[in-house]
Each structure stands twice: as C-alpha cells, then as structure tokens.
Amino acid sequence: MNGHWIAASKALGRYVPAAGPYPHICAATVAGEDTLSGRPVQPAQWEKARYCAACAHAEHTRNHPSTPDLRERIPMRHNDLLTAALSAAERGWHVFPLRPDGKRPAIEKWEQRATTDPDRIRRCWTAGPYNIGIACGPSGLVVLDFDTRKTGQTAPARCEGYLHGWGVFTDLCAHLGQPVPDTYAVATGRGGLHLYYRHPDDGIELRNTAGALGWLIDTRAHGGYVVAAGSTVAGRPYTLRQDTAPAGLPGWLAERLQPTPQRPAGPPVVIELPADRRGAYVRAAIDATLTKLAEAGEGGRNRALFMAAQTLGQLVAGGVVAEDTVTRALADTAMRLGLGEREICTTIRSGLRAGARRPRQVA
Structure with a gap:
C-alpha cells in the first residue's frame, strides 16, 4: 500500500507507512485497529485511529508512566x-x-x-x-x-x-x-x-x-x-x-x-404524491431529509441545506419528484432556520446540481 499516515509522521518526526498500524506517540498500536492494514475495524472508530498520535498521548501517559514526555518529541x-x-x-x-x-x-x-x-x-x-x-x-x-x-x-x-x-x-x-x-x-x-x-x-x-x-x-x-x-x-x-x-x-x-430581510414564513409546503407504496416511500424519504435539515444547528445550517438539496436532487434527477416542489420545500425549511433568501437560493441550486450527478429512481 502506498502513502503514509500524515499526522503520525508529523508527530513522530519520521515516515509512518500507511501499510502499517497507526502508532501512538509512544509507538504502541491503537486498540480496535487492524494490525495488518492499519485501518480501523469499524467506521465509527475512524477518528480515534486516524488522529490518535495527536490526541491520545496524555491518556496513554497516565496509564504508562514510562512513556517519554511528548514535548521531547x-x-x-x-x-x-x-x-x-x-x-x-x-x-x-x-x-x-x-x-x-x-x-x-x-x-x-x-x-x-x-x-x-x-x-x-x-x-x-x-x-x-x-x-x-x-x-x-x-x-x-x-x-x-x-x-x-x-x-x-x-x-x-x-x-x-x-x-x-x-x-x-x-x-x-x-x-x-x-x-x-x-x-x-x-x-x-x-x-x-x-x-x-x-x-x-x-x-x-x-x-x-x-x-x-x-x-x-x-x-x-x-x-x-x-x-x-x-x-x-x-x-x-x-x-x-x-x-x-x-x-x-x-x-x-x-x-x-x-x-436579506426575512419574509414571513408561510404555511408548510404540501407535497402531492401518489397514495401508493412508491408514493409513501418517496414521502418518507423527503420528510426524513427535511426533518434532518430543520434540526441543523448554528454554524452548520448552510451545509445541512446543501446536503438536503443534494439528497433530494437525486430524486429529482431520477424523475421521482418535481424540482419546483423540492425547491419550495427546501426553501421553506431553510427560511424557518433563519437563512437569508439569497443564500438559500444559491445553496439549493448547488445541491440540486450535485445530486443530479447520481440520479435515484424508486421502483
């Protein structure tokens, strides 16, 4: 395997190949990591495995007092x-x-x-x-x-x-x-x-x-x-x-x-879909996407809007739902979050374009 662990190489001051396990500052192997591939066993452990050389030294030192002081390294x-x-x-x-x-x-x-x-x-x-x-x-x-x-x-x-x-x-x-x-x-x-x-x-x-x-x-x-x-x-x-x-x-x-001054939010957009199994599936997907967007916190609202537009843009590109319907639903939710009208329009357009690259159809 080519490449190296960038953060570990910097922290240790030597080249750490990606083919090997990701080391602590003290050169111990991270628990929960595949010692052959150097990759974390589960996706949820990625952050710990990728950055342990930077963030785990203090805890490791408490458990292993003989570890050299990080400042020396x-x-x-x-x-x-x-x-x-x-x-x-x-x-x-x-x-x-x-x-x-x-x-x-x-x-x-x-x-x-x-x-x-x-x-x-x-x-x-x-x-x-x-x-x-x-x-x-x-x-x-x-x-x-x-x-x-x-x-x-x-x-x-x-x-x-x-x-x-x-x-x-x-x-x-x-x-x-x-x-x-x-x-x-x-x-x-x-x-x-x-x-x-x-x-x-x-x-x-x-x-x-x-x-x-x-x-x-x-x-x-x-x-x-x-x-x-x-x-x-x-x-x-x-x-x-x-x-x-x-x-x-x-x-x-x-x-x-x-x-941009906010327009008063009107009633929620009603999305008309067929009353069959396919329509129920599409409605559930749209509702889940809009709910996740509505829960976006301060500092992450614009990115959440982009991701929501990208997700629904796949359905639009697949001919599952009309672009105008999706745009109105996204804009309505984003305005309730407090985003500006110009920012909303720009972000939705970008997200829909990104989603159109991977059309998604529903049988």
Missing part, C-alpha cells in the same frame, strides 16, 4: 503551529484546532469552544500538530475570501475573463469609486487570499456569504471560520501577506453584506 513544525496559535490569540482572535494538515474542525461546537486562553492553547497544541482555525464571530472579524478559478470551471457571463476573485473585487471597487481597502492579509495554500476586517459595531450581525460581492468571493463572519496563517492544507502553507492590524470593514461593504 514535538518536531519543529509542531512548535511553529503552537507559536502561530498563541500569536493569533494575542490579537484577540479566538482559535480552535483543525485536523492536522486539513481544514475541518478537530472538535465539535468549535465556535463556542474557541479561545484566547494561552494555557488552553498550549495544552491543545502540545497534544498534537493541529492546524489553526479562527472563529470569526467571537473574534469580531469579517474575512473576505478570494478564490482562484478552477480548471474547467464555468464563469458567469460577465466574469469570463477573471481567473481570481481578487480581480473581481478590485473591479467592483473601481466601478463604485471606492479605494481597495488595505488590511491584514493571508495567502492560502492554493493561491487564494483572505483579507481580515473588524466587524462593524452597529449591532447588525453579519454572517457568511457566498458570491454576495461577486464571483469567486465568499465572506466569513458569525457562524464561520478561516484557516490561520502558519497552518498547512494538503502540504501547502497559509502564509502571512500583510502583517498589520485589521482595518474596520468599510461601510459600503458592510451594506452589501447585510442579511
């Missing part, structure tokens, strides 16, 4: 992450751990648990080579996220010549007669750019947006996070481009990012 890269996390916290930014060399949170309820406490940060980043997430809401930040155009990605009609969200943004500034705001900036691993601004203190809570400022431009605010400088994703570093205090978000930008 932390490679230089590991210390760099701790330093970067402490540096972000000194700025007043609330940080939390992301998976090693990745973007996904390593903990649940990351927004509530993000911290500026140096002792908590040291304990966390001494335990493993975690990437650094910055929770934008608690940190009082609004981050503009400029992406690069992917190979084969189709541009909107008016954006055909753009290869980067930064170009879209500078042209927007020029069109409105506004200067390009200068502020703290981080270059992402794949050529993107993050600009950090202070959240307005006018009492209006800005949230994440996708495309509100233009193509290839997203924003992160309350309910969102960004990968901090000093982290790496798939081996590519996030680097500091401009080290200065974040500027206040300009008023014209804040105005464009304000949440």
Whole structure:
C-alpha cells in the first residue's frame, strides 16, 4: 500500500507507512485497529485511529508512566503551529484546532469552544500538530475570501475573463469609486487570499456569504471560520501577506453584506404524491431529509441545506419528484432556520446540481 499516515509522521518526526498500524506517540498500536492494514475495524472508530498520535498521548501517559514526555518529541513544525496559535490569540482572535494538515474542525461546537486562553492553547497544541482555525464571530472579524478559478470551471457571463476573485473585487471597487481597502492579509495554500476586517459595531450581525460581492468571493463572519496563517492544507502553507492590524470593514461593504430581510414564513409546503407504496416511500424519504435539515444547528445550517438539496436532487434527477416542489420545500425549511433568501437560493441550486450527478429512481 502506498502513502503514509500524515499526522503520525508529523508527530513522530519520521515516515509512518500507511501499510502499517497507526502508532501512538509512544509507538504502541491503537486498540480496535487492524494490525495488518492499519485501518480501523469499524467506521465509527475512524477518528480515534486516524488522529490518535495527536490526541491520545496524555491518556496513554497516565496509564504508562514510562512513556517519554511528548514535548521531547514535538518536531519543529509542531512548535511553529503552537507559536502561530498563541500569536493569533494575542490579537484577540479566538482559535480552535483543525485536523492536522486539513481544514475541518478537530472538535465539535468549535465556535463556542474557541479561545484566547494561552494555557488552553498550549495544552491543545502540545497534544498534537493541529492546524489553526479562527472563529470569526467571537473574534469580531469579517474575512473576505478570494478564490482562484478552477480548471474547467464555468464563469458567469460577465466574469469570463477573471481567473481570481481578487480581480473581481478590485473591479467592483473601481466601478463604485471606492479605494481597495488595505488590511491584514493571508495567502492560502492554493493561491487564494483572505483579507481580515473588524466587524462593524452597529449591532447588525453579519454572517457568511457566498458570491454576495461577486464571483469567486465568499465572506466569513458569525457562524464561520478561516484557516490561520502558519497552518498547512494538503502540504501547502497559509502564509502571512500583510502583517498589520485589521482595518474596520468599510461601510459600503458592510451594506452589501447585510442579511436579506426575512419574509414571513408561510404555511408548510404540501407535497402531492401518489397514495401508493412508491408514493409513501418517496414521502418518507423527503420528510426524513427535511426533518434532518430543520434540526441543523448554528454554524452548520448552510451545509445541512446543501446536503438536503443534494439528497433530494437525486430524486429529482431520477424523475421521482418535481424540482419546483423540492425547491419550495427546501426553501421553506431553510427560511424557518433563519437563512437569508439569497443564500438559500444559491445553496439549493448547488445541491440540486450535485445530486443530479447520481440520479435515484424508486421502483
């Protein structure tokens, strides 16, 4: 088997082939793991097996006092992450751990648990080579996220010549007669750019947006996070481009990012289906999907809407239910969650397109 365990290799400071078992820092094998393949026996054990080198050392040390202190084994890269996390916290930014060399949170309820406490940060980043997430809401930040155009990605009609969200943004500034705001900036691993601004203190809570400022431009605010400088994703570093205090978000930008006023939610959408076994099956599938969406928590609502649209998009592509019916049902549920109308429309379209790639039919 080719490849290696990335997190373990970083934590141990040596190459750990994927063909072998996943080790603890002390080189013991993880319980519940197949010693031949190095894979967890059950899917539910995946997280424990994949990240034990980072998160299980403290417990193992209590049970095996002879284990060498982890601090003696932390490679230089590991210390760099701790330093970067402490540096972000000194700025007043609330940080939390992301998976090693990745973007996904390593903990649940990351927004509530993000911290500026140096002792908590040291304990966390001494335990493993975690990437650094910055929770934008608690940190009082609004981050503009400029992406690069992917190979084969189709541009909107008016954006055909753009290869980067930064170009879209500078042209927007020029069109409105506004200067390009200068502020703290981080270059992402794949050529993107993050600009950090202070959240307005006018009492209006800005949230994440996708495309509100233009193509290839997203924003992160309350309910969102960004990968901090000093982290790496798939081996590519996030680097500091401009080290200065974040500027206040300009008023014209804040105005464009304000949440769309919510329309009063009407009565629930009634989905007409045949009163037979097939109709009952489809109704149960739709009801289960909408119920799961309705239970989405703060910070996960947009992703839950996308996943629901993707699931029902498979039924639409299979000719089981009409797209208009599914769209209205999803939008109704999403509005009751408090998502903005523009965000709802964009996310549903994306989810339906993704679901259409795998049509699902019901006999």
